[in-house]
Ligand SMILES: [Zn+2]
């Protein structure tokens with residue numbers, strides 16, 4: 001599996017920008033979704049750096065499956081949900097050429113939003129031949145980040161459920177018994193993950 005799909009390459013935190021290895025597992029997160037997978041299941045694991053900085057390490061050490069209400073992944077259809085406005089549904093972007101990826105310009109004491117990229121700092125890439133990076137807004141799914149799906153008493157972003165389903169079709173989502181508004185967990189054979197809910 002390609003664990004870098006769970007990273008947030010556009011984020012400032014080093015632990016989010018790239019996966020890291022620690023004691024037999026590879027960790028990846030973008031702050032809203034996280035995963036811990038055995039090293040031997042991860043493609044390219046040899047080139048992943050060792051590191052103990054990921055906030056997922058203590059989180060998964062405390063993991064107690066009994067505190068969660070477990071559900072299979074809901075059925076997800078390819079046409080479900082609004083498309084992501086940032087990448088226009090392609091899931092692929094490149095830095096904006098007008099603002100050099102900043103999303104704004106500085107002029108004297110003022111800053112101006114970039115109109116070319118609508119202040120996102122990136123432009124959609126429609127041509128599959130053109131080089132691009134995954135859209136950070138939709139985790140490369142092409143789905144609007146506010147589109148959600150109910151799982152038990154919880155409500156989660158379709159873009160992340162789709163990502164889990166693509167990498168781990170047999171995954172289950174664990175909704176916290178005491179508060180469905182708190183972080184959920186997910187699991188697949190040998191793998192543990194975390195997932196933040198969204199607002200309905
Ligand atoms: Zn997008």
Ligand SMILES: [Zn+2]
Pocket residue numbers: 096097098099100101102103104114115116117118119120121122
């Ligand atoms: Zn721009």
